[in-house]
Amino acid sequence: MASKVVDLRSDTVTKPSDAMRAAMAAAVVDDDVVGVDPTAQQFQEEMAALMGKEAALFVPSGTMGNLISVLVHCDVRGSEVILGDDSHIHVYENGGISTIGGVHPKTVRNNPDGTMDIDKIVAAIRHPDLHYPTTRLICLENTHGNCGGKCLSVEYIDKVGEIAKNHDLKLHIDGARIFNASVALGVPVDRLVKAADSVSVCLSKGLGAPVGSVIVGSKAFIDKARILRKTLGGGMRQVGVLCAAAQVAVRDTLGKLEDDHRKAKALAEGLKKIKHITVDPASVETNMVFFDITNPRISPDNLCQVLEQHNVLAMPASSKSIRFVLHYQISDSDVQYALTSVEKAIEELLK
Template sequence: MAKMVSRTVDLRSDTVTKPTEAMRAAMAVADVDDDVLGYDPSALRLETEMARITGKEAALFVPSGTMGNLISVLVHCDLRGSEVILGDNSHIHIYENGGISTIGGVHPRTVKNNQDGTMDIDLIEAAIRDPRGVLVYPTTRLICLENSHANSGGTCLSVEYTDKVGELAKKHGLKLHIDGARIFNASVALGIPVHRLVQAADSVSVCLSKGLGAPVGSVIVGSKSFIAKAKILRKTLGGGMRQVGILCAAAFVAVQENVGKLEGDHRNAKILAEGLNQMKGVRIDVASVETNIIYFEIDESSKLTAEELCNYLEEHGIRVMQESSSRVRIVLHHQISESDVQYTLSCFQQALTGVQVQNGI
């Protein structure tokens, strides 16, 4: 039987946030209609606001970021056998069930992601197919970036880098999509408005249920013609919903109230990373912690394996994500307090050194 603990600190992901009272209240009184018919006022309000924030012509609410990315890729790669260039460590390539291939017939051509989440510009250009080889090659139509880059520890792509990729895409007649699941985290960390960070992109997907803390959903943004095609694909994929304004009302509150809390998430992540860096048995690059995601390695000299550490933390109410036999992920969010961070560090200290910890610190 699992040990009973008096507190839980859930650091598995920023997707575990619970709706706030303000969100629940907004859901209860949301003005709704049939969104498939295009008349849900709460959905329209959210989409209008997200288009404004991102500097794009139009927006569309979708049930998930995976669907948002899939729809975006399929709109840009509307012929089966098209090819998309994307990072070998990107979310679309690794964690989205290969949907662009299995559903869309789109061929992924991967380029190595650097530690900061970028791909070398010259390697991107080298991956673009020669159109003269159309009889034997897939046709390159799209480049995808991810900002912030989750598997690189939440690192942020600079506006200068994104602009350069955008220029490259235009040079070769390609489109640029940004998986901006945590684009607000990148915006806050870099001190640059979202619309400027994605200015070079033809489309962007923005998750509302990660750092922003909404219960459900993402938004994709782009030109009016892009969104018109996206709406058809959303229906095809089963993402057309009726009185979706109940969800959009909560998401609107999240956008209005929780962006300002992301800086605190980043600060707590840095405190936690710096604390872990002081402990023997842990290897962590503190400088790479730019937003709310932390990765660390369990050193071979440690008395514990990653699995044993995670199990010990679970017994003390600390939930983290084991990535491999030695790698662990931690993600901060707005429902993790500074007290939670200190309690987490004390539990790590006990696990790694045997120093006693008092539950409920």
């Protein structure tokens, strides 16, 4: 039995480092709802500069950040947003853009690499008409979670941004793992999102902060976003306590993302050698590994249950696949232990 749990369920499971906890304890705070928390102000300014945008706003979650962004851009009920059919906003955010914002989703099929075909995006655009909602926004996701953590290239994002501009639309990027994409592509993050009118950035995934996301955009966009954050219950008063941890996460963890990608590739290479599993290591671009189980006697649910008995935590991704997600608190020895545990778990299930 491992001396600790090797948690590969997600990069959201990281625990705050000692440096983050110390920063939280020492944070100078005030009331952020009225805009006077100095630590929150400093962090937001730093994130805006890092992302190449005018302003930023700390929000409790990526889901709220995406919802606020869509509602700012689609401020007329009955607006329509073009987004991927397998995107996080469409699949995993409780239909908030529709139920809360009155925004209609127009889905375009996501390709295996996370993109949507350019011609299909153009074909989906609808201008004011008596019978249809009016398209006002296009949403991309980078990296694309359901597509295996694939990176959207800067060339692709620029093309979609040009389409949005030519049709008087806005472009929002769900950048929950945008720094993973930046590192993997070797493109500075501000250049990667240059074409976007707004970006949501998760701080509590690969960066390892305990709570929160930021949204970035123009000053006018953030002014409206601040009002919506209050409306949705996201104003959190002395939020500098959380921003202090996020500052440390950005400072200390950005440089570790490349190592997460290396370990994910090593994990995939190891899984490829195990019987009854298929995986394509070449498909691993960032910190996610998806692998299929080929033996009908083994289900993802059962394999995850047996892995848990070995102190390895994972989540099924489908009826035949499992997802492992790497983060900076997973070591090289943890990767090797996970591989050994998968092999043993398969043997146990086939007995």
